[in-house]
Amino acid sequence: MQPHGGPPQKIAMPGVKNVVAVASGKGGVGKSTVATNLALALQSLGRRVGLLDADIYGPSIPIMMGVHEIFDPNTAQFPLDRYGLKLMSMGFLVKPETAMIWRGPMIHKYLTMFLTQINWGDLDYLVIDLPPGTGDAQLTLTQTAPLSGAVIVTTPQDVSLIDARKGLEMFKQVRVPVLGIVENMSYFLGADNKRYEIFGHGGGQKLAKEAGVGFLGEIPIDPRIAECGDQGDPIVHKHPDSPIAKTYLNLATIVSAEIGKVGAAAAELPTLNL
Amino acid sequence: MAAAALRPVALKKDGDDKLIIEWNDGHRSEYHWTHLRANCPCAGCREEHLQPPDPFRILKPSELAPLKPMRIEPVGYYAYKIVWSDGHDSGLFTLEHLRELCQCPECSKK
Secondary structure (H helix, E strand, O other), rough: OOHHHHHHOOOOOOOEEEEEEEEEEOOOHHHHHHHHHHHHHHHOOOOOEEEEOOOOOOOHHHHHHOOOOOOOOOOOOOEEOOOOEEOOHHHHOOOOOOOOOOOOOHHHHHHHHHOOOOOOEEEEEEEEEOOOOOOHHHHHHHHHHHEEEEEEOOOHHHHHHHHHHHHHHHHHHHHEEEEEEEEEEEEOOOOOOEEOOOOOHHHHHHHHHHHHOOOEEEEEOOOOHHHHHHOOOOHHHHHHOOHHHHHHHHHHHHHHHHHHHHHOOOOOOOOOOO | OOOOOOOEEEEEEEEOEEEEEOOOOOOEEEHHHHHHHHOOOHHHHHHHHHHHOOOOOOHHHHHHHOOOOOEEEEEOOOEEEEOOOOOOOOEEHHHHHHOOOOHHHHHHOO
């Protein structure tokens, strides 16, 4: 891979201890749901957390966090604060029905602005919800943001795993440590307490083994997740005692431990003054 | 990603015409800056390399001055960008590519 286009140097974010990208190859695997609930779960572990929606074309964070206003960038104070999370999304600047028909350089410009011109303050974690795929947003963030690592979200079926592999390969090529794979929509727990594996079984685990990265856990299907997302009150915040919220807390604990382990691997490259 | 992936531990200058990269496996790579420029991986330069030489090409004034590297900057965790005295800066040399381009006596024999 030879990406080009004269990227700027890596951005310094001195107040932000760890930047975690939540990614997937495929869209619709629940990446924004995982990013939002992971951010809230990290927060409930007592950490200071920000959530940056890097999906410029289809931002989901405003709906999931219940922010329906459009703000004037000249007067608004970003990041917004919601449920104690610091938030930024393109969806705070444009109406939901507005199509962002932009080429790469504009995506690059706005993402760089979100990282550098917003006072994120002191954070233990900045979670970045990436758009699906391996395109401009991913390149900008891997070239300029001081990423500590990436979490790959997949669903159990092959059509999602194929694209997740591409995401894994991208992070490998740009040398961003993959903290592990989360399998979303793993199963549905019926009223009979039986486990229904609607999209198959073990895909995420198989992929993690194949790629030599950790398997971070299975998140079940629960209609309340979608309901909470649409109502703007994510399940980890609305039902903190639910089994799913506990799954997310477990995920947050593992992610935070994995970041501790990969610290050295993500060390900056040496520089030279000519 | 394997924790022991090949990565540079230090970059140095050797006079005005050479770059030295010391790697975490102990290898010491050397490169003439002209060699790096000739192997610029950007789309424009790669396209140019594929074309037959144009005998009627008119040089730009910036091409008449000796070419110098002005800056070498890390790109993410995986590449370096060189900014040249003629303003060219779009080539990203991945770490793997830099290792392949090594001109040390040992690698030059291969």
